[in-house]
Amino acid sequence: MGDVGELILQNLNPAQREAVTAPDGPLLVFAGAGSGKTRVLTRRIAYLIAVRDVHPSEILAVTFTNKAADVMRGRVEELLGRHAMGMWIHTFHGACVRILRSHAERVGRKPGFSIYDEADQQTLLKELFGVCEIDTDVFAVRQAAYLFDQAKNEAADPATLASHAPPSLREKYVHLCQLYATRVREANAFDFGDLIVETLRLLRENPEVRDGYRGRFRHLLVDEFQDTNRAQDLLIDELLGAHRNLMVVGDDDQSIYRWRGARIQNILDFEKKFPEAKVIVLGTNYRSTSRILQAADAVIKQNRGRKPKTLDTPNPEGAAIQRFVADDEYDEARFVARTAQELVTRRGLRPGDIAVFYRTNAQSRMIEEKLLETGLPYVVIGGTRFYDRKEVKDALGYLRLLINPNDGVALGRVINVPARNIGPRTVERIAAFAQEKACDVVAACRRVGAGEGELPTGARGRVAAFAQLIDRATTFAQEHKPSVTAGYVLREAGYIAALEASKKVEDKTRLENLAELLKAIEDFEDENEDEATLSLFLERVSLLSDPDLYDERANAISLMTLHAAKGLEFPAVIMIGLEDGLLPHSRSKESPAEFEEERRLCYVGITRTKERLFLTAAAMRRSFGGVPMPTRLSPFWFDLPPQLVEDIGSTRPNVSAFTTTRSTAFSSGPTTRLIRPREETIDPLFDYDESQDPADQPKLELLCRVRHPHFGPGVVTHLAGSGQLARATVRFDKFGEKTLILKYANLQYVAPPSEHL
DNA sequence: GAGGAGACCATTTTT
């Protein structure tokens, strides 16, 4: 074995090494949290290429997020350099798109097809509800979309799931399914579920296509196998050739996508399906302290539907897990802000070392508000996404139409934005015309605008003008870069002008967002050079997921859902909202399987933590901004053995009376332990780091006037610390006294002391 | 057909 071979096997423990060097054939790797899963996968790929002489193009690796795919590709390239060219490392959906682009016509599409996201899907469905005369009070659009998706996840005929629709609607439901499928096809589009199912159909119905891929991919590797659904499992079967070189990696304890059709059975039954499979267990965790691991184990071992196993670690015991019961969500947010501030000032952590996890996106708002006050940088992963904003979707709608003139949903979205006096009635007629003449919707606009069909003269001219706009832009797009095209179409459409003319403040933000979109397209062009087509950009955007947007270089506190946290790790983690009904979520109480998934979610959160873990709950919480309601602690709270945990007091003085009422409110479980000063409870796991450059700080002096971006003007009353940890206490005119870390607070020097004294 | 006022509903998680 050469130098590269040795490099590939460097720093692997025996189990990891066994997995990397395993012989051909099916291979199942149970990879516990923090056990070096990514390392094993990337080294295995590198090993196959460098040692086993497998050509990179013979490798197909499938991950769940684009981010994971990028990381994997990057690591293999680090090991092999340009010898890694030609591998397929994609998400399931990404790989399917790639396959479908090559064989689009075989599933009734053209290569420029659109990808319909949830919103597009619902827009179309809503329209079809009208056509099928289905009352949305009886059967919600979202519910229909959910059933469609589930059917596709199961690779089942949607009609066979008609039993899930309200009994009175079964016939209409079947009709709806068929109509929906037809319309998506006519729009030259796929929804997310279609991407998998239609690829499956393509391979099944076209053996020569299937054999082409089987012949090509000599090695299949699947990451996060516990989160594959039935359709994905079947897809793997189709792609897997006679060699049966399939490596799957996963952890049944981290399966958190049941609601999306994931079948934990896929991994648990792997050995039944492949009796000759080699099974390797990676049981050493290199990430977390022993205490955190014990806590995680205490939680997860309560689940019944799992393979019993424990993780061990060479790491030290570490700090106690700190639990905090807040008065309400404000208090909880204050605790988060304070803890974060303390971790940075006293424990020497970078903001990027800290993460806040929650069950639902809605919980982020309060945390954001309080973090804003500390001046610490933070990012919210997910929630209302950039690409979900109206103006961004509008812009993308225009661009989609240039690539795919059949895209009826995109047309409906942009034809009257900005207002062109083309109302729903006219749009309906255009759609009907396109149906009747079997032409694309842009052609329909063109023809209707030219006088075909029955349209009032006024509307006719307006539609003709719109068709000309799209035609012009389509031609333009063929000769220009995507970013230039985007600017062109938005200007020509009058979109920019309409926003500029508007007096509303939010329209100014919209302009900024559009500028940001153009920037994103330019970045995409820089990264992909010759391959940077508009079509590829739209595809990337459609398949983007929340975790893809996490950027560890940002050095900001990360706020994200527990789902988005999977696959990441942080030195310090604050998990909030450990309340019954929130984690576990109230919607998960219907079945034990769902409850167990909530527990796994909790497990995933805990195991993201390297060194310091904080758990919080609020005694009162308001939902929908209504009245605060008393809560109960999560059952998972009580799963933690007392010796691992330290309960700490409120961030505010004089809450002893409240603590009593609180302990009665949370009647079950151990009694709250004595409140101790926080300074003593945190042992010095992290080194203080005071030796930093003082250059980038504002030159403040006592009693000078300053301005804070959030709190406005104030007077400096106290200065402490130096370097990166320099802090100032400021008495703000409107918000009272606050202590801020200068590095992050963005304090602006306004006036020296004398001028206002 | 546009725009505004008010009703109404929502929160699970997302490729």
Place this chain on the structure above:
DNA sequence: TGGTCTCCTC
């Protein structure tokens, strides 16, 4: 609480 939808008026 805030974002979306519906209805009403112009």
